[in-house]
Each structure stands twice: as structure tokens, then as C-alpha cells.
Amino acid sequence: MRIIRNSAIIAAAGLLAACGSSGPIGEAPGVTVAQSAVMPMPEITDVMPDPQTQLIRPLDVVQVEVFGIxxxxxxxxxxxxxxxxxxxxxxxxxxxxxxEELSFALEQRLRDTYVREPDVTSRITERSTTLFTVGGEVARPGRFPIEGPITLMEAVAIGGGMDEFANEQEVLVFRTVGDERYIGVYNMQAIQRGNYADPQIYPSDIVMVGDSPGRRRIQDILSVVSSLTSPLILIERVLR
Structure with missing residues (x-):
């Protein structure tokens, strides 16, 4: 993966001095530190289930009835x-x-064919589920549906909670936005203390608890930066 360098972050001399590091932050292969301590939302947010709306989502199943035909x-x-x-x-x-909007759009399009004054009704018969993944040191790793907004702590709980070997200080969230992949490093103890907010988890996010390949890839960064007082957000280029 290609490094996306961020001179403003790498030049954060105060942070480096506090860490006592002998080298700059963000030199692990393929990753660098992002400017923000908040991960961006996915670009396609309309796939996120919302129990307050009946908007049609990708992979929903819709029953369409055309009166008399x-x-x-x-x-x-x-x-x-x-x-x-x-x-x-x-x-x-x-x-x-x-x-209702879909029915109207279908009526408009059908009028351009041989159908005279079409009367269309539509209804959602099956809602799609969108999934996130929990892995690493949890009791029940796997992929789970998101039926409404959930946070990182809730996501870990859905995975059965942390097992006895889990490292609560290093919980990773992987998220792809456009052509960049973000890696959020969170300290669950810090979230529980209220040091910073419990982040929201979105469809296609991957949550890794404790020792994992993702953790090993950024171990050089973790050795000089703490995620105790704020999350650490990393960024890498996704090759397409």
C-alpha cells in the first residue's frame, strides 16, 4: 500500500516530545496518521438502516402492483x-x-409505453440487512446485521464481548471511504471512563479486538502514540 503522508501531523513536535520518540509518527509501511481524531462516515450512508424511515435501500425487496395488468x-x-x-x-x-415516490416514477415511465393511465402501488416486502464484522479476541467473532445505529462498545457486545485474552487498550476499526482505508485505534477503558465518545459503527466496518494482523501492521505507530486521551486515526490508500 502507498503511504499518504501528512506533514502537518508528522510535524506535531509537541506530541513527539511527549512520547519521547526518536522518529516521526506514521512511518509504518502503508499507513500514516490522519489529521482528525474522528473517522469519516462512509460515503454511501443511505445503506444504513433507519427505523424511522421507509426509504427504499439497496437489496430491499419491493412488491409492485399495476392495477388491471x-x-x-x-x-x-x-x-x-x-x-x-x-x-x-x-x-x-x-x-x-x-x-409512493417509486410508484409515481414507474407510472411516469409506463406512460411512455403502451400502458394507458397506469395505476401503480409499491410496498417493501423484505428489508435488506447490512453487515459489520467483529474479530480478534471476542467470544463470538463473525459478521452481524446492523438494524439501527450502534456504537463500538455495542458492536463488541454483539460479538459476545471480549475474552480473557483481549487487550482493551487496542481495539481497531477498519473503514473504507472512497479510495482510502481508515484504521481507528480505540482504548475501550478510555471510552468507558468518558475520555472520548463511543464511536458509531457503520455497515462494512471491521472491528478487531486485541492481537490481530491489523494490530501488528501498525505496531511501530502504537509504540509512540497513545490512544488513551483521544482516538488514533490512520489512513492508507486503497489500490483499485
């Missing part, structure tokens, strides 16, 4: 990029719309 009535699944394929009219954007 049973051959056009069918159940369709929204694709990963938010579209549905429908007879006569092709691809129609569904993600981010209510069922």
Missing part, C-alpha cells in the same frame, strides 16, 4: 447500486425513494 405486477429486488429492472421500461432508480 397482472402480467406487470411482480416482486423485484433492488440492486446493490440502488436500481430495479422493470418490464417495458428497464432500469429505474429506487434507493432513497419512498414506495
Amino acid at each position: 397482472p402480467e406487470l405486477s411482480r416482486e423485484v429486488q433492488v440492486s446493490g447500486n440502488g436500481m430495479i429492472d422493470y418490464p417495458l421500461i428497464g432500469s429505474v432508480e429506487a434507493t432513497g425513494r419512498t414506495t
Whole structure:
């Protein structure tokens, strides 16, 4: 992975002096320290389940009924990029719309075909689930659905909690945003003390507790920077 260097962070002389380090922060292969102590949100936030809304999401299943034309009535699944394929009219954007808005869009498109005054109703019959991963020193590692907003502490609890060998001071959160991958280093004891906020976990995040390949990759940085008073956010370029 290519290093994305950040001279403003590397030049943080006060932090380096406090750590007593003999070298700059951010020299582990492939990673560097980000400017912010807060990880950015994923770019596609509309995949995050929200129990307060009925907006259509990717991978939802929608039942579409066209009054008086049973051959056009069918159940369709929204694709990963938010579209549905429908007879006569092709691809129609569904993600981010209510069922009423989708019905109106289908009516507009069907009017351009041989269908006269189409009357379309839509309803969500199956909600998609979005997943996050918990691994490392937890009792029940695996992938779990997110049905509403959760925090890092809740994510670890969903994974069965930390086992007896877990290192509470080094819990990693991996998140890809655009062409960059962020690695958040959190101290669970510090979160419990209220030193900093319990961060939100999003779909596709990976939470690693304790000793893990991710931890070994950044061990040089962890040796000179503490995550006790604020989270440590690292950043790397994702090669596509």
C-alpha cells in the first residue's frame, strides 16, 4: 500500500516530545496518521438502516402492483447500486425513494409505453440487512446485521464481548471511504471512563479486538502514540 503522508501531523513536535520518540509518527509501511481524531462516515450512508424511515435501500425487496395488468405486477429486488429492472421500461432508480415516490416514477415511465393511465402501488416486502464484522479476541467473532445505529462498545457486545485474552487498550476499526482505508485505534477503558465518545459503527466496518494482523501492521505507530486521551486515526490508500 502507498503511504499518504501528512506533514502537518508528522510535524506535531509537541506530541513527539511527549512520547519521547526518536522518529516521526506514521512511518509504518502503508499507513500514516490522519489529521482528525474522528473517522469519516462512509460515503454511501443511505445503506444504513433507519427505523424511522421507509426509504427504499439497496437489496430491499419491493412488491409492485399495476392495477388491471397482472402480467406487470411482480416482486423485484433492488440492486446493490440502488436500481430495479422493470418490464417495458428497464432500469429505474429506487434507493432513497419512498414506495409512493417509486410508484409515481414507474407510472411516469409506463406512460411512455403502451400502458394507458397506469395505476401503480409499491410496498417493501423484505428489508435488506447490512453487515459489520467483529474479530480478534471476542467470544463470538463473525459478521452481524446492523438494524439501527450502534456504537463500538455495542458492536463488541454483539460479538459476545471480549475474552480473557483481549487487550482493551487496542481495539481497531477498519473503514473504507472512497479510495482510502481508515484504521481507528480505540482504548475501550478510555471510552468507558468518558475520555472520548463511543464511536458509531457503520455497515462494512471491521472491528478487531486485541492481537490481530491489523494490530501488528501498525505496531511501530502504537509504540509512540497513545490512544488513551483521544482516538488514533490512520489512513492508507486503497489500490483499485
